Amino acid sequence: MISVENTHPINGHIAIIGCGLIGQSWTALFLFHGHDVTAWDPDPAIRAGLTKAVKRPMEQLAELGQGAARPGRLTVSDTVEEAVANAMLVQENAPEHLPLKQALYAQVEGAIGPEVIIASSTSSLTWSALSEGMKRPSRLITAHPFNPPHLMPLVELFGSESTILDRATEIYTGLDRHCVRLRKDATGHIANRLASALWREAVNIVAEGIADVADVDAALVHGPGLRWSVVGAHMAYHLGGGEGGMAHYLSHLGPSQERRWATLGNPRLTPDVCAELIAGIQAEAAGRGIPELEADRDARLIAALKAREALNADA
């Protein structure tokens, strides 16, 4: 492995541990913004294919037109120890299996200096569980991206030490990410809790026969989804309250919201419901396979991000 000494800490060396879809996406994002990356995955086939796998996300990032004057250099390592040796931050994207991640951290901790941050992309495990048994738990943070990570701006952070979170924020902000910070460890962070709550009702609407899968998705994309891409849910109700804002909304419509909450469903993913969801999504996909649907999603995301950026540049 050839490593490069970095003097500017924000363009410092990054280690990517686990190179599935999330790891590939992080790799592309760090390289694009000028970081040298050393990556490791236990699967030799994934290691061998990584350079090719990051090409498409790198192209998409170039289409968005951000990025460093010179992209970083990608090195693929055969061992964890070698991959993390020169890193200032280790981004871990291993499967969501607690003992496996804990074993990895032990291995990583043995090979890095005390100031190096370990950031877990975990979507469903908590910092408290992951940090158990570490020599230096404060160096671990959860840094949850949203799929696809090279396009979605969100990174959700939690950890025990604010100076470490500040350093991580600086690094991710340098990748044009938008960081939010949890005040308390929580399964599913913020975004997946919200997504899960919404999907529960989306499943319920199908299970109750209120509407088809495709119509539920269309209602979201042309209604609340579009609005939530520009204002959050709390802000939407603040604006829904007219001149009196949130206070007026809560005093006038709070009770009716509570009544509506009571009418929302609590579906189970029974075989019948699953069959209906699968048939419904096939109708919505209308013969388009996953790669085509993904390409369409990405093109629409890139267009939305460009529009957002143009507006921010004007402001």
Added chain:
Amino acid sequence: MISVENTHPINGHIAIIGCGLIGQSWTALFLFHGHDVTAWDPDPAIRAGLTKAVKRPMEQLAELGQGAARPGRLTVSDTVEEAVANAMLVQENAPEHLPLKQALYAQVEGAIGPEVIIASSTSSLTWSALSEGMKRPSRLITAHPFNPPHLMPLVELFGSESTILDRATEIYTGLDRHCVRLRKDATGHIANRLASALWREAVNIVAEGIADVADVDAALVHGPGLRWSVVGAHMAYHLGGGEGGMAHYLSHLGPSQERRWATLGNPRLTPDVCAELIAGIQAEAAGRGIPELEADRDARLIAALKAREALNADA
């Protein structure tokens, strides 16, 4: 009142009953797309101010660059009967009070021909309740727009007769709206059920001290909200399942979703929680008043809609 005979049914005469924010927005949208509109509101001050009130939404629509060669003509009537006399469709936007709406329908039914559609913008009442006691219940449909209606494409339809729903769909599609149809009458239609389900968890996250109001909103806008502006919730999980799609997602991650659903909150809007939401939104607003926040929302919506339109034009 001066009325104009329309020969093209899709550019036919529209009556707007109730001219608050929703009614004003519908008025602008119909006018912009070439429909003549006759509007009525019980409040003389609102009637007097309507021509001025539709200017801003008309300008925003012009910014979006859609619209008819010649906008329709706006007439303000002093009585319901006069307003509906020549309409092919009556869009009702009265307050969400069942007896009030039912009394209005009786009045409207006495003044219109048998083929005229009455469309209610109701967000929280059901078709079954609203149509009770009507002479011809099948002429009533619910046609729920999403705020702000002149910018948001969604219209959610329900009614008892598919030919009437087909005609309404043709009219709204002519306004560049995206119609979805409910298979069953349901409080909150689709979009507000989804919005309500998401907001319940957004409130819970604040109530539990997991994150601040502003961070919850930012997570949504930079994460799931952005993604739901391009793919629906069901489609997002279909894509989250990799090559196996929804079927693979459900078999591998269905059980973990059910476990997550069980951990979502069921908050109450207690005085403490309300105080926290109000303080949180004030922090997020950072001194910006409602008009400024609304203008910002609208500018972002217009940019997102333009990006979407450009992409559809390319496809």
